[in-house]
Amino acid sequence: MPPQILASAVTPQALRGLSDFETVQELRCDPRCKAARGLGLPDMAFAPSLLA
Numbered sequence: 375m376p377p378q379i380l381a382s383a384v385t386p387q388a389l390r391g392l393s394d395f396e397t398v399q400e401l402r403c404d405p406r407c408k409a410a411r412g413l414g415l416p417d418m419a420f421a422p423s424l425l426a
Contacts, residue, residue, distance in 0.1 A: 375420045382411040384425060394422035 387397040401407045402419040413419075 375424055379411055379413065380420075380424060387425065394425040397425060398422045 383397055383401060386392075387394070392400070398419050398421070401411065401413075405415055408415065408417065408419075
């Protein structure tokens with residue numbers, strides 16, 4: 375996973391107080407989150423362990 379995508383996930387995670395699992399679930403289920411992080415609709419989300 376490119377570091378800029380991971381960074382774009384970690385920043386809102388810290389601001390909103392989400393767990394790694396919640397962050398990845400949001401990314402998998404909300405197309406707005408995918409677009410905000412530079413992913414297309416068919417792109418797969420990453421495993422929560424990448425954020426740990």
